[in-house]
Amino acid sequence: MAASRGSSTLSAIFRELRHLLYFPAFMSLIYGLLRLTGPLFMILIFDRVLPSRSLPTLISLLILLIVVQAFMTLMDYSRRRVLARFGAQFQERVEDQIFSATDRGTYTAKGKGKPAAGLNEVDKLRSFFHSGSLVGIFDFFWSPLFLIAIFVISPFVGWIVVAGISLLILIRAIKGSLDTSRDERQQVASEKVKELKETLGRSRHVIESQQMTAAYNERWVSARKRARDASVEANDWNAWFSVLSAHVSRFFPYSTLAAGAYLTILGEMTIGTMVACMRLAWLVHAPTDRFLKEYSSIGEARTNWRNLDKILSAPQPAVLPLDERQPLRLDQIKVRCPITRNQLLNNISLTIAPGTSVEIIGGAASGKTVLAETLMGRFPLANGKIALGDVDIERVCINDAVAAFGYVPQRADFIRGTIEDNIAGLAATPDAQRLVRATQFAQIHKKIVSLPDGYLTQIDPLANGFSKSERHQLALARAYYHNPAILLLDDPDTTFRNGLAKGLRRHLDRFLKDGGILIVLSRQPLKNFEATLRFTLGNGVLKAAPIGRSIEGKVVRIQKVEAREIASEKF
Secondary structure, three states, X not given: OHXXXXXXXXXXXXXXXXXXXXXXXXXXXXXXXXXXXXXXXHHHHHHHHHHHOOHHHHHHHHHHHHHHHXXXXXXXXXXXXXXXXXXXXXXXXXXXXXXXXHHHOOOOEOOOOOHHHHHHHHHHHHHHHHOHHHHHHHHHOOHHHHHHHHHHHOHHHHHHHHHHHHHHHHHHHHHHHHHHHHHHHHHHHHHHHHHHHHHHHHHHHHHHHOOOHHHHHHHHHHHHHHHHHHHHHHHHHHHHHHHHHHHHHHHHHHHHHHXXXXXXXXXXXXXXXXXXXXXXXXXXXXXXXXXXXHHHHHHHHHHHHHHHHHHHOOOOOEOOOOOOOOOEEEEEEEEEOOOOOOEEEEEEEEEEOOOOEEEEEOOOOOOHHHHHHHHOOOOOOOEEEEEEOOEEHHHEEHHHHHHHEEEEOOOOOOOOEEHHHHHHOOOOOOOHHHHHHHHHHOOOHHHHHOOOOHHHOEEOOOOOOOOHHHHHHHHHHHHHHOOOOEEEEEOOOHHHHHHHHHHHHHHHHHHHHOOOEEEEEEOOOOOOOOOOEEXXXXXXXXXXXXXXXXXXXXXXEEEOOOOOOEEEEOO
C-alpha cells in the first residue's frame, strides 16, 4: 500500500507534466525525417549536378540544404529547451513532496537517512531529462529507419552496417557484465571508507577514550588501499574498453566506404549512392553508439526513480506524546563499537518516570557519552528498545526526536551565525518569548543582552569570546528552546556545574515539577542538586548507587559513586 502511494505520487507528477514531452517527441519525429535530406543531397550532387555541371541546380540545392539545416537547428534547440523546462518543473513538484515528507518525518526518522539523499536523486533525474541522454534516446529510435533505407539501396552494405553495430553492442555487453562485479567491489570498498569517515566524525571521542586509535588507523589504511585498488582496476578496464570501442567506431565508416567502393567498381552502385550509404550508415551508427554509452544513465535514472518512490512511500512515523509527559524506558539495550564490535553498553534496562532527575556517574571511557549518543540516535542498537511512553524512539521523525531530547554535549559546538540562529535552530521566524525563556533558563540572558548586538551577535563554531561555562549555557539554552521532555547533560564542566547549580536549581525544579526528565552524566554528582535516582556506569554496565536525603535543611551525607570519600553538602 505504501509503495503504491509513492509510485502514484511520482506517476501523478509525471502525468501532469507529460504534455511537455509531446512537443520534443514530435520535433524529434520531424528532425529524424529531415536528416534524410543529407543523403539525398549527396546523391543529387554526385549523380545529377556533377554529370550535368549545372551550377543553378547546385545553388538551389545548397540554399535548400541551408534552410533545412537552419530549421533543424531551431528544432533541436526547441526540444532541448522544452526538456529543460520539463526537468525543472518535475524537480520543483517532487521537491515539494520531499519537503512535505520531511515535515512529516517519513524518511528522516531518527538516525536514518537525510534530506540531501532525496534531493540528490531529484537533481540527477532533472539532469537526465534535460541532458543529451533523453535527446539521444529520441534520435536512437530513428536508427532502424535509416538501416532499412540502407538495405533498400544495398543489402550487402546493410549487412556490413549490421555487423559493425553488433560488434559495438557485443563490446558494450561484455563491459557491462564485467562492470557489475567491479562496481560491487568498488562500492563495498567505498562504503567501508565512508563508514569509517562517519564513525570518526560521529565518535572521535569514543575512539580516543577507548584507546582504539591504532586499530582505527589500521582499518582506515586497509580500507583506503582496497578502495584505491578497486578504483585503479575499474579505470584500467574502462580505459581498455573505451579505446577498443573508439577504434571500432573509427573503423566503421572505412568499412562502409570499402563496401560501397566495391559495389561501385562492380557497377552495382553509383558514386552518389555510395556516399549516401556512408552518410546513412553514420546516421545509424552515431545514435546507436551514443545510446549504448548513455545506457548506464538510463539505469541510473531508474534507480533514482525507485529511491524517490521509497522516500515518498515510506510509512508514516510514530508520533511522540510530547504534549503529555511520558516515562522514558530503556529495555535491555546493547550497543557495540562500530570499529572493534566490542560491547559498549550491556543490557541496560531503566524506567524513568516524569518529574525524575537521574545522575549517572562514571569515569573516563565508562560509556557515558555512548549512552547519551545512543539516546540521541547516533549509535544503532544491537539489541533492545528505547521508548517514550509506548512509542519506540527509533520510529519517530527527527523533528519529534529533537523536540523530545534537549541535549547538551560535552563539547559545545555551534554554527557560524547569530546567537539567535544557534539557539532557535535557524528558524525562519524565531519565537522571541521562547528564546528569552530558554536563555533565562540557562542563566545567559543578561550576558547576551549586554552585548552590542544582543541576540544578533555573530559567533563562530567555537563561540570565541565566550567562556567555557558560557558556551555550555548557550548549549543549554539551545537544548531548552524546543521545550524538551528530557534534558540530557553530558559531563558538564566544573565551572558550569559548581558555579551555576544554585542559579539553575529553581529552573530545574520547575522543569521537573512540570513532568520533565533530567539526566546528568558526569564524573561526580551535580553540586547543590539532589537527584532522585543515582547510578554508576562502568564498562557499559549500569548499577544503582546509594543517594542521601535532605532532612529539614540539615547537613546531608551523600555517598560518592566511586566510593572513595564522603562529601558533605548543605542546602
